[in-house]
Amino acid sequence: MSESTEGNGEGTRAVRAGLPEPVRNEPTLPGPAFAAHFHLPGEVGGPYTYGRDENPTWSLLERAIGELEAPGQVGLQTLVFASGMAAISSVLFSQLRSGDTVVLPNDGYQVLPLVRAQLEAYGIEVRTAPTGGDAQLEVLDGAKLLWIETPSNPGLDVCDIRRLVEAAHARGALVAVDNTLATPLGQRPLELGADFSVASGTKQLTGHGDVLLGYVTGRDGEAMTAVRRWRKIVGAIPGPMEAWLAHRSIATLQLRVDRQNATALVLAEALKGRPDVTGLRYPGLPDDPSHKVASQQMRRYGCVVSFTLPSRERAERFLDALRLVDDATSFGGVRSTAERRGRWGGDAVPDDFVRFSVGAEDPEDLVADVLRALDESAR
Ligand SMILES: *Cc1c(COP(=O)(O)O)cnc(C)c1O
Numbered sequence: 001m002s003e004s005t006e007g008n009g010e011g012t013r014a015v016r017a018g019l020p021e022p023v024r025n026e027p028t029l030p031g032p033a034f035a036a037h038f039h040l041p042g043e044v045g046g047p048y049t050y051g052r053d054e055n056p057t058w059s060l061l062e063r064a065i066g067e068l069e070a071p072g073q074v075g076l077q078t079l080v081f082a083s084g085m086a087a088i089s090s091v092l093f094s095q096l097r098s099g100d101t102v103v104l105p106n107d108g109y110q111v112l113p114l115v116r117a118q119l120e121a122y123g124i125e126v127r128t129a130p131t132g133g134d135a136q137l138e139v140l141d142g143a144k145l146l147w148i149e150t151p152s153n154p155g156l157d158v159c160d161i162r163r164l165v166e167a168a169h170a171r172g173a174l175v176a177v178d179n180t181l182a183t184p185l186g187q188r189p190l191e192l193g194a195d196f197s198v199a200s201g202t203k204q205l206t207g208h209g210d211v212l213l214g215y216v217t218g219r220d221g222e223a224m225t226a227v228r229r230w231r232k233i234v235g236a237i238p239g240p241m242e243a244w245l246a247h248r249s250i251a252t253l254q255l256r257v258d259r260q261n262a263t264a265l266v267l268a269e270a271l272k273g274r275p276d277v278t279g280l281r282y283p284g285l286p287d288d289p290s291h292k293v294a295s296q297q298m299r300r301y302g303c304v305v306s307f308t309l310p311s312r313e314r315a316e317r318f319l320d321a322l323r324l325v326d327d328a329t330s331f332g333g334v335r336s337t338a339e340r341r342g343r344w345g346g347d348a349v350p351d352d353f354v355r356f357s358v359g360a361e362d363p364e365d366l367v368a369d370v371l372r373a374l375d376e377s378a379r
Pocket residue numbers: 083084085086088109149153178180181199200201202203212213214
């Protein structure tokens with residue numbers, strides 16, 4: 001095991017994740033390898049041949065993510081992709097064939113309905129179930145793959161990963177978990193038995209709102225070989241610069257996650273006292289419907305808080321009145337963002353639903369800004 005995996009603390013692991021063995025006079029984290037091809041005299045072989053297949057900057061990032069997703073476990077692979085959707089599509093389209101059945105969430109990421117239509121166009125049967133309440137159990141018979149997203153984006157429902165994995169495996173189905181919202185510091189699906197942990201690194205993993213990235217971590221074997229082949233076929237690969245930026249950002253993952261998630265709880269507590277806020281959800285709130293299951297399988301509860309305001313107009317005025325929070329999509333960045341999620345269409349949310357992503361600002365400043373914007377938008 002390399003030196004970089006020593007130390008049990010998660011902060012220690014994050015700052016050292018994926019670093020190569022030290023080489024005198026070389027940088028700690030080598031810069032991006034900008035290469036479409038590599039020197040390759042004679043026979044084809046060795047790790048680096050052509051830039052769509054492998055790149056040394058990806059290799060270090062893949063090792064880093066693997067060390068966080070499943071510390072100390074051997075026999076795992078991580079593959080990085082150009083985006084979260086590239087990673088998700090690579091699992092679905094490499095594992096499923098015409099005539100197979102897959103179970104997807106009906107309250108998950110907003111692009112899943114488009115993916116569903118594409119799967120159906122290829123003759124794959126798609127069943128759906130909501131995330132909360134483990135309703136997936138009722139539609140599992142005969143499925144080849146169970147796809148879960150927990151906590152779900154944007155509704156923040158949670159399902160019991162271990163329980164669903166046991167049921168799926170008993171029926172011969174593989175299980176993939178979208179781990180975007182939790183990050184590997186919040187939840188480690190492979191330790192709970194899942195076959196794939198898949199995520200968008202665009203969100204809290206990289207955390208600065210400047211990189212699109214995705215990854216898949218899974219056990220060595222046929223299934224991951226097929227995912228790797230799919231990446232080669234579709235070429236959904238990250239650029240070396242993005243991979244390097246992502247790796248650099250992971251060094252601060254624990255700092256960011258701890259700060260952002262702690263503030264998310266503080267904000268949720270502050271919103272609880274407001275009569276104009278309804279449907280408040282944060283899995284870290286002890287009385288949240290997701291909390292019981294979340295506390296069994298998560299170590300941190302994420303940086304997203306969601307709630308509804310009395311009307312769409314009120315929600316728009318609120319977003320407009322915020323000074324420290326950008327009205328923008330996505331989540332997980334160091335700068336807080338919020339949006340009226342219904343403006344996109346495609347999510348199962350009401351018109352006055354706000355998804356709020358808590359950044360790394362001082363908690364007092366952020367909470368004061370939100371409470372002021374709520375007061376101002378009420379007038
Ligand atoms: C953003 C997101 C994705 C898609 O990731 P991209 O990097 O935007 O392609 C997938 N799943 C969840 C839960 C997300 O939040």
